[in-house]
Amino acid sequence: MVSYYNLDPGKQIYFASDLHLGAPNLQSSLKRERLFCNWLDKIKLDAQAIYIVGDLFDFWFEYKYAVPKGFVRILGKLADISDSGIKLYFFPGNHDLWVREYLVEEIGFEVCHKPVIHSWNKHRFYIGHGDGLGPGDYGYKILKKVFLFKPFQWAYRLIHPDLGIGLASWLSNNSRARTGGKDIIQLPKEKELLYQYALMKSEELEIDTWVFGHRHFPMAEELPNGKQFINLGDWINHNTWASFSEKTGAVLHR
Numbered sequence: 001m002v003s004y005y006n007l008d009p010g011k012q013i014y015f016a017s018d019l020h021l022g023a024p025n026l027q028s029s030l031k032r033e034r035l036f037c038n039w040l041d042k043i044k045l046d047a048q049a050i051y052i053v054g055d056l057f058d059f060w061f062e063y064k065y066a067v068p069k070g071f072v073r074i075l076g077k078l079a080d081i082s083d084s085g086i087k088l089y090f091f092p093g094n095h096d097l098w099v100r101e102y103l104v105e106e107i108g109f110e111v112c113h114k115p116v117i118h119s120w121n122k123h124r125f126y127i128g129h130g131d132g133l134g135p136g137d138y139g140y141k142i143l144k145k146v147f148l149f150k151p152f153q154w155a156y157r158l159i160h161p162d163l164g165i166g167l168a169s170w171l172s173n174n175s176r177a178r179t180g181g182k183d184i185i186q187l188p189k190e191k192e193l194l195y196q197y198a199l200m201k202s203e204e205l206e207i208d209t210w211v212f213g214h215r216h217f218p219m220a221e222e223l224p225n226g227k228q229f230i231n232l233g234d235w236i237n238h239n240t241w242a243s244f245s246e247k248t249g250a251v252l253h254r
Contacts, residue, residue: 013047015050015243016053016232017129018055019055019234032236040078040081044081049087050088051211053127056090058169059096062099075106089110090111091113093131093214099111129214194214208250216236217234218254230250
């Protein structure tokens with residue numbers, strides 16, 4: 001299903017992903033948080049919509065009356081931007097997939113739990129975090145179904161927040177330590193799962209630009225049909241992002 005939007009003259013839409021706030025320690029996370037807030041201050045001047053395409057947090061879990069502490073700068077900045085009328089889209093990534101109502105009610109996010117097709121001035125974007133897409137990676141695909149299983153989430157909420165948040169943060173850090181190095185290595189196109197996914201799906205979908213996060217390197221490639229593939233990179237090593245306007249089209253900024 002395609003959602004259609006009109007981009008106002010002189011406005012742009014923006015995309016960023018993979019800040020992993022909270023990791024690996026408070027000092028480095030706070031540095032990234034401040035840098036990203038500065039970027040938000042700049043783009044809000046002409047932004048009509050901002051897409052946060054997953055893994056804003058290295059871990060996120062919402063209890064009924066508790067959420068992970070910290071992140072007050074980024075949450076306050078995003079709430080202020082939302083209050084100003086700029087549309088905010090949030091795609092839960094594999095590290096913050098337990099997002100529920102809090103960020104919707106307090107920040108104003110429209111949460112997209114699955115990839116979406118958004119058409120801006122007839123330019124069609126396919127946007128998703130990217131985890132679990134493409135061929136292979138069957139172990140993670142099974143694990144994701146377990147994490148998204150409602151009874152599992154309900155049972156996890158029975159654990160006291162001090163223990164539950166601490167345990168999940170520790171597991172998230174260990175997971176990233178084991179596999180994070182793979183995410184920063186760009187493979188040839190024929191081995192990149194998200195590029196192959198876009199290549200396969202482009203046979204059935206009319207898409208002008210494919211936008212993903214998840215893989216921690218910036219990548220802008222042309223598909224054989226002349227359409228664009230963009231991987232947003234991250235704000236750990238690259239501080240990269242993408243924008244779209246009628247004048248420039250879709251651009252990856254390195």
